[in-house]
Amino acid sequence: MVQEKQSDRQQRLDNFLQAVEAAQKVQDDIMKYGLEAAHLYCDDVDGDWLETWGEDENRQQSFVELVTNFLQSDDLVAVRVRKQLKDKSLQGIAVELERCLRLSKEEERIFGVKNVLVGSVAVGESNCGTSDEFDEIELLDLAEELLDKLSEIFDQNI
Structure with missing residues (x-):
């Protein structure tokens, strides 16, 4: 137990020291290269990110609409989902499914979608009450x- 605590503390200290070193390197690069240092750390400094600001929200909204349309279709998976979630609105289901797709790991996405299918369980929570x-x-x-x-x-x- 004591050994485990010491290794945990050592790991946290190592992580902290790495973060400090990284911050010092960024600061040194800024002092050395000025504004050009941004090119060392950002892939798309000169891109059109400012002009496309807010398009992600439009993409999210259009994706929710596409998922809602899919859920209304005669696709066998859509029919099974509607049968599973009888009382929920299709748009609400689509919003929750979109959140699941944003999860980073595939396993998290699958269990997030499963939790949506169980109903009334928020994304990221587990469902222990299945029969x-x-x-x-x-x-x-x-x-x-x-x-x-x-x-x-x-x-x-x-």
Whole structure:
């Protein structure tokens, strides 16, 4: 236990020292190169990021609309999702699914979508109250299928 605590403290100290060294390097580069140092740390300094500011929100909104349209379709996955989430609005489901797609790890996305399918469980929370293992497997299968469909929609339209 004591050994573990010391290694944890040492790791945190090492991380802190690395962060300080990185900050010192940035400061040294700014002193050495001036504003040109931004090119060392940013890939797209001269790009059109200022002109395209806010387009991400438009993309998110259009993606939610695409997902809502998909959920209204006769696709078998969409029909199963509607059956699973009878009482929820399709747009609300689409917003939650969009949040799931923003999760960084694939496993987190799958379980996030599963939690949306369970209903009333927020993205990022776990669901421990499922009744049996078969339902859990069916939900995971549906979540994977839905995630595949959403990825197709995302790749085709954005």
